[in-house]
Amino acid sequence: MAEGTKAEESAHGFAEAAIQEVKAASLEKEGIAKANVIKATGQAETSRS
Secondary structure (H helix, E strand, O other): HHHHHHHHHHHHHHHHHHHHHHHHHHHHHHHHHHHHHHHHHHHHHHHOO
C-alpha cells in the first residue's frame, strides 16, 4: 500500500514539474515577443528621424 502511495505522489510531482516547465517556456516566448515589439518600435522611431 505504501508503495502505491509513493508512486502516486511521484506521478503528481512529475506532473507538477511538467506544468512548471511549460509555464516557463510560455513566459520565455512571451518575453521574446515583447522584446521583439520593443525592438521593432525603436527601429521604426529611429527610421522616422
